[in-house]
Amino acid sequence: MSSRRRSREHALQILYQWDMRKQPVEESIEAFYGSLYSEENAAQPERDEFLEQLVRGTVEKAEEIDALISGHAEHWRLERMPAVDRNLLRLAIYEMRNTETPAPVVIDEALELARRFSTEESVQFVNGVLDAIHREGRVGA
Secondary structure, eight states, rough: OOOOHHHHHHHHHHOOOOOTTOOHHHHHHHHHHHHHHHHTTOSSSOOHHHHHHHHHHHHHHHHHHHHHHHSSSSEEEEEEEOOOHHHHHHHHHHHHHHHHSOHHHHHHHHHHHHHSSOHHHHHHHHHHHHHHHHHHHHHHO
């Protein structure tokens, strides 16, 4: 597994925890790193800059991102979406709009995460929402 894929996977896990526990993002990040530490492995886990950029950026822009999701997720209210799908969309939209990663790569990575952590229906849903947002972005560019 590539390091960026692993970073996205871990970012999704942190965002899920942040969303479900309604705790400050820094607490969610520290809880994640704390879960990697054990008494058997006395070394502190190495920080992942890409992961932290994704998490902090997604949370910082969550309101804007949630508005985009709501506008493109037909027949789905944000709070009624499965939490994994909601946070996967947030993560992918942040990365697609705020990093140098090409949108097709972001979408492919998001679909892989959906296959791993959600359902086949979710894969189709995530693909539809991300594709619509990507197409909208290209029109305005």
